[in-house]
Structures are given as structure tokens and as C-alpha cells.
Amino acid sequence: MPRDRASLIPILTNIATQLRIDSLRSTSEAGSGHPTSCCSAAEIMAALFFAEMRFDPKDPRNPEADRFVLSKGHAAPVLYAAWAEAGAFDRSELLKLRRIDSDLEGHPTPRLPFVDVATGSLGQGICAAIGIALNARRIKSDYRTSVLLGDGESAEGSVWEAGNVGSADKLDNLCGITDVNGLGQSRATMWDHDMEQFARRWRAVGWHAIVVDGHDLAAILDALDEARNTKGQPTMILARTIKGKGVSFVEGKDGWHGKAFKKGEELDRAIAELEKQFVQVPGGDAASWPSLIRKPAATPRPEATPKPMAAPAYRLGDQIATREAYGDAIAKLGDADPRVVALDADVKNSTFSDRFEKKFPDRFYQNFIAEQVMVGAAMGLAARGAIPFPSTFACFLSRAADFIRMAAISNVGVKLAGSHAGVSIGEDGPSQMALEDLAMCAAQPNFAVLYPCDAVSAERLVALMAYHPGPAYMRISRPKTAVIYSADETFTIGGLKVLRESNGDVATVIGGGVTVFEALKAHDELKASGMPIRVIDLYSVSPIDRDGLVAAARATGGHLITVEDHYPAGGIGDAVAAAVAGAGFTVHRLAVREIPRSGKPDELLDRYGISARHIVSAVRAVAGKTVGARR
């Protein structure tokens, strides 16, 4: 276990060469991939995995282990090679890269135990790394987080959101390395090899920046030492590298991005050149490499057991916005479970997440107006055992749509909440109205999508979503609404509530959130005129209670009407229609069918066709004939 620099460097040199060979062989075998993007990072990976990081290759999820995030996810082969050389699995597995029967996918996903979050959408890994570093603080661990970025990736705004938050939060347990190989996919990057462009940006956002030759192992090790010893701010190591380094006929050449070497002469020539780069190291053969790795020092501490949460304290008829109930619920849940954390993007007084902050300032992470890093950091926190509740206006969650997509691919337990949904916000106008948020989240096959209409259901669903495996989204509303559920009412993810029913119901009206109250008003008016309706609160949009909906359809002449403060595509109407199609039922949809405008909430509900008046008309149109026939 040689730790002195002089004996270490030749070994790391050979490891880097082996990582290059593995990356070339695996991508050539697969017939696709990004070998040249691996070659530029080989020394960085060798240094990180075999001299810097403290981890156990056989127990990659150890809570005290240092973390590594490959933000430039297309360099997956070199990541897999590093774990193989570290002893996590047999090197022969590498040749199954990108095959349908292998978890060594084209870009890393948490199907692999050593991957915390899926990467491959550039600019996201560093946001997740912010959350992973925050988690170390939460569990009072000294584990460090390293994240490898590409230079092309540095054009993504999310990288700079992470930069700002990392310095504001003084994350000195976080070290970024940018692999500045100068070439993007289709051309030179914005800044090519001008290292000063990178350094001045990272210094401007408050990071300690170190420029090194990314193929000089001594320089990399020095920089990692310097990063570890830098306090009060994160460090970014800017490594000047050459794309395709080690294979002379592709080094620094455009047109080689995402291209595997052809098996046969082309690959053989490259491998032969690489093999010549092995140096003589007595006792430094590949079998000894795993012994270089430092194991986590500390024994994992189990997290405190969650306590049960008291029943909601609301009384029937109280007027409370679900956003306020949400804020109170996460604060209450924070008491019950120390893993619960909350993240904000400077709207905590609108989402009421400030109720959580007041009680748990250390578990509340302010990202300012930067939704991408808010969701990305939540992904990192979730991957490391926290239960994160990031929230903002629902419309601004669409700023993080690609992060939501990657949270789904990562299958991490991010618990999103979006407030101010729909036209019911009123005067602020369309830019502040989420009318596609259900579509965005419900499109992801593993997302739970919840939509409470009152404070009791909001509180109960917050607790349910916290412990639901995987990602979840709760849509919450701006206006105050009446509490309609008693404190002992029970809810399930995938459930619904039938709020009004009688034997003579002529149709079923299915609402969510504010439209539940429009449906109840319509019920009263229709009942008075002898046309009672069934009213359903579809508080769980996905998964959805197919059986409950089909039963209601069967009991009410097959007349299903949905009403939602959302555009028609991808919302409640589509979800209900998809659920009942197999039983042969169709759905009549009331939804917001044009870009709305400013106005009072009630004016807008009515103008856009989702008020009680429109429900009454729809019921009369859909079920009128049936009723006439019955009479």
C-alpha cells in the first residue's frame, strides 16, 4: 500500500493507461460510445479513485464513503473501468457495455450500486453533487464529494446555479474537476483551451480555482491536496487535457466525439500504442491496485427512527390554502423524521416552506431563484438517504423539467411540491399559472402525482409521499379552500374519494384541487333540479384508482366528466380516460383550452370553462337525454 508520491505516480500512470485501454475495448465491443472523452479524463480518474477517495469497492453505498459524480456522463466507460479496476466487479463485464443484459449502460444510472444519480444530461451532476455535499453536513459526516465535469458542459446555466449555491453554502467538502479537453460534440467548445476563461468564471462565483495539466499526475494530486485543505469554499480544479490522449492519431482531433474505434486494425493500433505507455513498477501490477484504496474510516451511524405523526388539527370548514397546509405538514413531518429536509427557490413565503425553515434552519436549503440546482440538489440529497421536499411555484418547476426527467430515470425519492397551480391564482397572469405541471410529472412512469383539495388531505399526502419509494409531485393551490375531510380520514397513493353519491346519480364529475369545490357547487344545483351527480376528488392522479373510476362510471350511466384547472393534454382528463378506456368508457373533459390572462380567480374559472356553471351545463348536455328517458 504505497502512499509516498514517488512510488504512487508510476502506478497511477499504469492505472490511467489501463483505464484508457478498457474504455477503448469496451466501446469498440459495443460499437458505440465516447472513448476519446474517456481518454482525456484517465489521469484524473486514476488519481481520484486510487489516491484521493475513501471508499469500499465492495460496499459502494456506505454512508460514510466519499462520493464521485460523473457529471460528464458520456464518459461512462472510464467510470466503469475505474470501478472494475478497484475490484467492484470483474473487468470482463466491461465488454458487455451498452448491452441490454448489462447494467453498464451508455450513460450511468443508479441500476449500478456505485452510481448515486443518473447522468448524461449535462450540467446536472454538479447540482446533484451540491446535494450530496449538503447531505454530509446533515449527517455530520466528513465524507467528501468529487464531481467531474466536461468543458462543453460548462455552458449549461445549471452549472453556474450550482456554482453560486456551492459558494453561498461554503461547501468546502466539495471538489469539482473540469476536464478541459477543448472539444465539444460538434466543434471546439466556447472557450477551447483558454484556461483563464474557466478560472475567472469559477473565481467570480466564489470557488477556489486551480489550473493544472490534467495529464500530470503529480499536479493533479497536489491540486486534490489543496482542495482538501481549502476551507470555507468549494474548489474547482481546471484540468487542461487532450481529447483522445494516448492515441496519437485521434489526440485533439475534431470529429472523434462519440465514435468508437473500429474493431480490428483501428482498435489494435490504438491499443498497441497505449500498451507501450505502461511503465515498469516493481510490485505494482493490476492485482495490487485495489489495495491502494483507503476504506471509509468511520462506522456508519444509523439514522434516527422516525416518530409517528399526530393527526391533522384542522376542523371541518376551516378555510386554509393547501399550500399553507403543505408548509405546516412538512414542518410537522420534520419533527417526526430527521431525514426530512426542504429546499426553496426564494418563494418560501408563498409555498409556506418557511414554516419548515423556522423549525429546522439547518435542514432548510435556500437556492435563491435557481430551480435547476434546487431540484438537482434534492436528487443528490435523496440519493444519500435524505427525504427532500423542494418546492416553488408549480410553473417554475418546469424550469427543472429535465432534472425531473433525470430524477425519474434515477428513481430517487425527490418530493416535489408546486404551488399556485392553474388560473385560480388570478391577477398575476399566465406566466405564473402552472397549467402543464400535471402533464410534466405524470408523463414520468414512476412519479406519484398528488393533488389535494383541502388541508387534511394535503397533510396526509405529504406524509404518504415522503415514504413512497421514488419520486413524487404534489400540486398545491393558492386560494383558501374549506376543510372537507375530518382528521381521521385515511388516504392512499392511488386512491380517490367519492364525496357525493346517490342511487340516482346521472353522471360522475371528477375534479382535483380547486375544481372539487366547483363540482360540489354544481352537485348542489343539479340535485335541486333533480339531477344528482356523483362527485369524486381525484387526489391521486398517478397512480390512479382505475377500479374506483370504472365503478363510478358503471353506476352513473357511463357518464364521466373531468374538470381541471390545467390544460386538457396530460392532465386529469387524460389520466381518467386512459384508466377507463379498457372498460369501454369515454370521458368528457372540462379544462383550460387557451392561454389564459389576468383576472380575478372566479372570473377566470368561469371564463375558461371550469366553474360550477360549466359543470352543470356539461352534466345536462352529457346526461340530459338519459334523465329525460328515465322520467
Add this chain to the structure above:
Amino acid sequence: MPRDRASLIPILTNIATQLRIDSLRSTSEAGSGHPTSCCSAAEIMAALFFAEMRFDPKDPRNPEADRFVLSKGHAAPVLYAAWAEAGAFDRSELLKLRRIDSDLEGHPTPRLPFVDVATGSLGQGICAAIGIALNARRIKSDYRTSVLLGDGESAEGSVWEAGNVGSADKLDNLCGITDVNGLGQSRATMWDHDMEQFARRWRAVGWHAIVVDGHDLAAILDALDEARNTKGQPTMILARTIKGKGVSFVEGKDGWHGKAFKKGEELDRAIAELEKQFVQVPGGDAASWPSLIRKPAATPRPEATPKPMAAPAYRLGDQIATREAYGDAIAKLGDADPRVVALDADVKNSTFSDRFEKKFPDRFYQNFIAEQVMVGAAMGLAARGAIPFPSTFACFLSRAADFIRMAAISNVGVKLAGSHAGVSIGEDGPSQMALEDLAMCAAQPNFAVLYPCDAVSAERLVALMAYHPGPAYMRISRPKTAVIYSADETFTIGGLKVLRESNGDVATVIGGGVTVFEALKAHDELKASGMPIRVIDLYSVSPIDRDGLVAAARATGGHLITVEDHYPAGGIGDAVAAAVAGAGFTVHRLAVREIPRSGKPDELLDRYGISARHIVSAVRAVAGKTVGARR
């Protein structure tokens, strides 16, 4: 028309005071809004509108007029006040702010002729301003673009994407002003009044940065002069301001964001204080203010008339990916119409937009890996008469989902194309597969969503989408597919093609893109076994040909099967189901129902249930009984 500084400043002082008064009165009358965010910007607005900008208040859309974008859209009342004082409309209109019968909405939208793009989702206006500034270069106009940002807004990554692109493109016709009032919505901003934090960031991204007192009119005018005289880079004026400036009891106070003054004593007290700030200016009364404004000097030049585009040159059976046909089509269209421009995010060799770049390097805008500014700049270009085609991998368009939402609200003609849709991309894995892009775009009520399956339809639809009013999205695919349409085939937005039909069809299978070919394979197999099916190419997902679908359903026993390389929610299945629901038909949906993984395209189509084999099974299951009965 006093132009000397000494006589101008007292007038601008009074204008600023009037803008404050107007902002307070209008928000108090509305009962909501952001008066304090207006007060901090009053001098900036007075200087821009009455001393700097060249425009005609009665002809705000003049192509040669200087442009102003209010990136901090919540300060809408001061924007409206400035246009009213400039003479665009009567000041009394301001008191209709936020009313359903007024276009003076809570946040600006292009319902107003002087608004280019809707703002209110922070960090977007500056991206649009990039496009507006690029457009000046395109039409060889010397108009200048000014954009006012908030300091809180500066945390958005998109701001820094715009920063990088603005300096890379050397946009010296662009001037940003950041209103650094130190307070966000819920607390102090990340950097409070530390002006150096802002200056070093803007200098790092290559802008000329000037720090001024944002209430010192002489300093603002000097800075605007300096910006105008700065060549080779854009300028950012960093204006230190006080939120609520002018009203002593709210100045710099937290808790006043987004709060209107209460009508009565509170408002009266504020107005009285502001009125005392008017200074004596002989002949400088409000009626004279519009005369200060410089009109556009140049006469607008009409843009060249588009030429007709030749018919596609593909032959039936040619194997061409729709992404390649897309690239060739925009290049061909670029020849026919000089307004056509293309934008890339470093994947031009995957989307084939490099074909356009080769022919029209001056109309090709490289944004590097920064999808938000790519779409935002396209919004600005579209608002100023260009026909922009921004393209990238479809999955990475979700990075710009909030910009797509605002493009819909703005109703600007952004023509998006997303390549590499679905599992048919193969080995790169789920992070590179768009499976929710149709849902994202079709959710917006005014988006045209197109999905060609072959090169001929791709080329024809590119031309159609270019001239379709409003935003549009085209989904294009990675694999090569056979040309199935002859060059003289005609297409319409809102149309479909029936590819196979017979009198005995037992079901209709509706596909899009790659699944059209799976449906055709299924057709051949089923036909051979005596179960012919109707096959529809749904190349226009939104708008959708309801009548065509209903006719097919009626002709094929009511059996509709959709098959799509997309998640089930919000895609082709839901669109078809919504269209035919009114006629009483339901839809059987084949779609990708779980997070996919890496593998070969054909393996994945089959594994996720959307291959010919699954279509055959679905047809047998859905229509089997009917057929049995017929026999």
C-alpha cells in the same frame, strides 16, 4: 426637445416620480402587484424611455425601433406607466391594471403591441434580448436592445447562458441593466448590495460592467452613453437601488415584495410623499415628455419575399433518417426565405442543422450546450420577424421547458425540432431518449406538434411549420427509415395519412415516426393471416384530424390502437383518445411504460412493447372476437 444634460435631468426626475406614482396607484387599484419593485427601477426606466431609446410610441413594432425587454416582468406597472407617459395610450388605462378586460396584465404579454415576449418567469427576458440583438444583425439594423433584470433573477442559470452567448457573439448592440435593490421575494438576495459580486461575474463572462447609483440620473445617462460606445462586447449596467425608493416607510424594507399599498390612508401617505419629490421645471410638464423621445431614424426596409421551395428530391424506398431530412429541409428553406435562421446547442452534426450552417453561416447561431438561451434567443428572433429553427436532442429540449411554456404564452413563432426521440436511439440509454417531449409540447394549447416518419413528410412539414402562425415542434428520429411518400404528396398541419386500408379492416393502428414502420410490418403479417388492418401515420399530433380518426374508427369496428415511442401519458394515445371520445370511441394504447435502458433499437422497441409483434398481439386481442364472429 431639450437634449442638454442639465435641462434633461430635472425632467427625468419628474418622470421617475410620476412612474412611481402611477405604479403605486395602479397596483393599489388592482389590489395586488409589485409597486416596490417598480420604485427601484423608476430612474432607470425614465432614462431609457425618455433619453436613451429611439422609438415611436404610436408604432411600437417598427422594425428599426430600439427594443426594451423587462426581464423582471413583475415590474410590469412601471413598464406600462412608461409607455403611457410616452404617449402610447391614455394614463387612465393604467387603473385597469390586472383586470380581465384590460391587456395590462399582471406580467407583460405580447397582447400589448410594445411587448415582444412575455416575461414573468425570471431569467428569460435576457435570453430573448440576445435573440432580439441577433436579429438587428440579421436585418442589418442599428437598433439597440436594452433589457432590465432584477438582482434576484441573476441567480437563474439562464442569465449566465445568455451572458456567455452575448459575449461570444460580441453583441455590442445589447445593454443590460440590473436593478440591484438587494431584496428578493422572501429575503435578501444572494448578494444583497455587494455590487462587486455582480461586477466580477459579468466581467468574468466577458461583458463590460459598469456600477452606478441607480437613482442618480446623471450616472445612469453616463453609463448608457458608455454602453453605446463600447464595442465588441455587450454592457451590463449594475445599478445599486433601493426597493420601494421614494416612499420612506417601505424603502429597503423586507416583507414588501409583491404587496400593493392599501387604498386610503396607506396609499395617500405614499403618494403625498412622492408628490413632494416633483421639482420645478419650466416648460417641463407631462404633456411635453413624449417630445423628448427620439423616433427611429431609418425607414423600415421590407424583408425579401420568400421564393417557392422545390419538391423533395427523395425517391421511394430511400433510407433516410428524418433528422437528416430535417437538416436538409431547413437548409433548402433557408434558400427560399431569408428570414429563416437556425440555432444549435452543439449537436448540429446529430440534428444535421450543420447543413444549414454550411450554407448560411451568418444565420446560424451557436449557443454551445445551453438549451435555455437557445430557445430564449429564438423567441426574441421570432418576435422580431425571423423564422427561427432551434434544434437539439428532443430530451434536452426539456431543459428549456419553461421557455417553451413562455413561448406559448408569447405566441411567438419558434419552430423547435427535437431529434433522437424515443427508445429507438438504442445504446445511449434513457438519459438521451425523449419519451415525454410530445407531452411537453402538446400540453401547450397553441403549439403545432408534428412527427414525420419519412424524409418527404419531414421536408414538407418543415415548410409548413415555418409559416404556421405561432410556435411549433417537430419530433425527429435517429434511425434511418424508408421514404414512403412520393415527392408530390401533400400534407397539412392537422392532417393524417391512411397508409393501408381495405373494406375488411378489423382495427385501425395509429403510429408516428418509427412506429409507423412497425405498424406496416404488423399489417403485412395480419393481412397474411386474414386480419387486415388500417394503418394511419399520425404526422400531426396537434392539431389532430378528429374527423379522420373517427371515420377510421367507424370503418374498423371501433377498434383503435395507438403505438408510440413515447411514454403513455400526453402522447399519441392520449391525443387520439381525446379526439375520438366525443364520438364514443376508446383507444387501446401501446407505449413505453417504464424507464427504459440501453440496448439495440430493435431489442428496445420489442422489450418496451411497441414493435410489430406487440401490435399484432394487440390487434388479435382487441379485434379477435369480432373477426371470429365474422367468420
